[in-house]
Amino acid sequence: MAHDRKPVPTLRGEERTYFAxxxxxxxxxxxxxxxxxxxxxxxxxCPNCLSGELRFEDSTGRGVVxxxxxxxxxxxxxxxxxxxYTVAIVELDEGFRVMANIVACPPERVRVGLPVEVVxxxxxxxxxxxxxxxREEAARAAAAGSPGEGSR
Amino acid sequence: MSWPLRGKYAIVAVAEAGVGxxxxxxxxxxxxxxxxxxxVEAGLRKQDVDGLxxxxxxxxxxxxTLGEYLGIRPRHTDTVSLGGCSFVAMLGxxxxxxxxxxxxxxxxxxxxxxxxxxxKLVSMSEILPYEVPYGxxxxxxxxxxxxxxxxxxxxxxxxxxxxxxxATRKWAMxxxxxxxxxxxxxxxxxxxxxxxxxxxRLDCCLVTDGGGAVVVMAADRARRLPTRPxxxxxVAEGFTHRNISAMTDMTVSAAAQTGPRAFEMAGVGHGxxxxxxxxxxxxxxxxxxxxxxGFCKKGEGGAFVSGQRxxxxxxxxxxxxxxxxxxxxxxxxxxxxxxxxxxxxxxEAGRRQVSDARVGLVHGIGGSLAAGATAILANDPx
Numbered sequence: 001m002a003h004d005r006k007p008v009p010t011l012r013g014e015e016r017t018y019f020a021x022x023x024x025x026x027x028x029x030x031x032x033x034x035x036x037x038x039x040x041x042x043x044x045x046c047p048n049c050l051s052g053e054l055r056f057e058d059s060t061g062r063g064v065v066x067x068x069x070x071x072x073x074x075x076x077x078x079x080x081x082x083x084x085y086t087v088a089i090v091e092l093d094e095g096f097r098v099m100a101n102i103v104a105c106p107p108e109r110v111r112v113g114l115p116v117e118v119v120x121x122x123x124x125x126x127x128x129x130x131x132x133x134x135r136e137e138a139a140r141a142a143a144a145g146s147p148g149e150g151s152r
Numbered sequence: 153m154s155w156p157l158r159g160k161y162a163i164v165a166v167a168e169a170g171v172g173x174x175x176x177x178x179x180x181x182x183x184x185x186x187x188x189x190x191x192v193e194a195g196l197r198k199q200d201v202d203g204l205x206x207x208x209x210x211x212x213x214x215x216x217t218l219g220e221y222l223g224i225r226p227r228h229t230d231t232v233s234l235g236g237c238s239f240v241a242m243l244g245x246x247x248x249x250x251x252x253x254x255x256x257x258x259x260x261x262x263x264x265x266x267x268x269x270x271x272k273l274v275s276m277s278e279i280l281p282y283e284v285p286y287g288x289x290x291x292x293x294x295x296x297x298x299x300x301x302x303x304x305x306x307x308x309x310x311x312x313x314x315x316x317x318x319a320t321r322k323w324a325m326x327x328x329x330x331x332x333x334x335x336x337x338x339x340x341x342x343x344x345x346x347x348x349x350x351x352x353r354l355d356c357c358l359v360t361d362g363g364g365a366v367v368v369m370a371a372d373r374a375r376r377l378p379t380r381p382x383x384x385x386x387v388a389e390g391f392t393h394r395n396i397s398a399m400t401d402m403t404v405s406a407a408a409q410t411g412p413r414a415f416e417m418a419g420v421g422h423g424x425x426x427x428x429x430x431x432x433x434x435x436x437x438x439x440x441x442x443x444x445x446g447f448c449k450k451g452e453g454g455a456f457v458s459g460q461r462x463x464x465x466x467x468x469x470x471x472x473x474x475x476x477x478x479x480x481x482x483x484x485x486x487x488x489x490x491x492x493x494x495x496x497x498x499x500e501a502g503r504r505q506v507s508d509a510r511v512g513l514v515h516g517i518g519g520s521l522a523a524g525a526t527a528i529l530a531n532d533p534x
Contacts, residue, residue: 006287007279070348099396
């Protein structure tokens with residue numbers, strides 16, 4: 001794969017915490033201890049009430065596609081061999097949204113509202129990024145006895 | 153309540169340089185050339201300029217770069233980073249700075265050689281850690297996500313978006329120095345190559361070079377200059393997000409905040425606006441902004457722009473020189489929207505002149521439909 005040429009963000013502070021959780025197979029978000037808001041991306045203070053009492057929680061990793069785009073020209077180095085690929089905004093059941101690729105799914109099958117679940121994709125430099133695949137795909141994989149790890 | 157500064161400040165000069173392809177000139181060179189032309193137009197000397205306003209993807213300290221290049225040492229500078237709409241927001245900043253006694257003559261300038269750079273989008277943006285790993289085309293894919301959501305939620309169609317591109321091209325055909333002047337059809341747009349669905353190549357703005365400059369002064373001083381002043385009646389700025397995943401409602405832009413404020417500042421209603429200049433980096437911007445500004449209901453923007461309504465003779469003039477889709481788009485479009493609005497309000501727009509243009513609305517956009525700035529300009533102090 002051309003993963004080794006894909007952009008690697010310089011992670012600092014709470015950004016590192018998020019991707020470290022992903023490396024451990026967990027999609028995390030924050031819950032505000034004061035107002036209860038579900039927060040993504042991780043912050044040092046709540047964007048709803050400015051409380052500093054934020055705790056990380058594990059997401060179920062289940063959600064739906066809020067919107068998506070099929071990308072026909074590589075948006076960054078390392079994506080050239082993958083066009084067309086899908087970039088989506090996924091709304092998790094806990095109420096927060098993330099960007100991710102929809103994997104294990106032909107682009108023409110992606111639609112707004114598609115039920116998806118998280119998988120984790122390994123990149124060089126120990127970077128692990130959360131990705132999403134259709135939930136029916138997960139059911140099929142389970143039936144075939146393959147592991148839940150994303151293979152892409 | 154209308155704005156206390158309404159009509160008190162005016163745009164006294166506008167100029168462009170190297171719009172399209174600017175061989176042999178750097179971004180600073182284009183800014184400087186446009187600035188020089190603007191000052192000549194208004195009969196001002198460079199010693200008169202004591203406020204410098206600029207932002208840039210090329211220069212880390214853009215006002216200092218511009219001031220050094222021109223030999224101007226201003227006593228006030230402003231380098232707001234609201235992306236492409238910064239130059240619309242700067243109209244308000246300039247009025248406020250003059251009102252506060254921080255400067256008297258505000259020079260706003262921009263330059264880019266994006267086309268000469270072979271179309272590579274120059275950016276000082278940090279690598280957004282929660283987005284960049286997924287390979288979106290910046291900023292096209294963000295607008296594509298917005299368009300897809302608008303389509304899913306309201307039934308907006310690719311053909312409706314194409315209407316915007318076609319109408320805008322018709323304005324460019326009336327503009328001598330527009331970059332793209334060949335007629336196009338709705339079919340041409342929807343059959344052009346898909347870049348980031350649902351946006352096709354002809355839904356996306358041009359990649360050009362260009363420099364622009366605008367001078368703002370107190371209206372009472374402006375009336376002694378040779379140019380016809382265009383008065384600032386209201387300017388409002390705002391933003392909704394930085395990361396596209398943080399855009400709360402992907403069908404509602406900052407224009408929903410800035411539009412009502414600008415109208416209130418200006419003390420005018422929608423029916424008073426004779427034309428709009430709307431930041432059309434992508435076709436989807438126009439229907440969404442028209443909805444957010446209140447020219448139609450949320451979700452009805454696609455229908456609103458249908459039937460070539462925004463084209464010459466269509467009854468609702470938008471982007472009257474061809475704007476970003478057909479006239480020019482050197483990285484940031486905001487200053488060029490202001491320049492075109494001023495030319496329309498002066499009655500200098502030639503074949504594309506909107507008849508009896510008295511009040512014009514400019515709406516700039518920055519980032520991934522993230523920031524917005526609305527200015528309402530008029531050819532009388534009101």
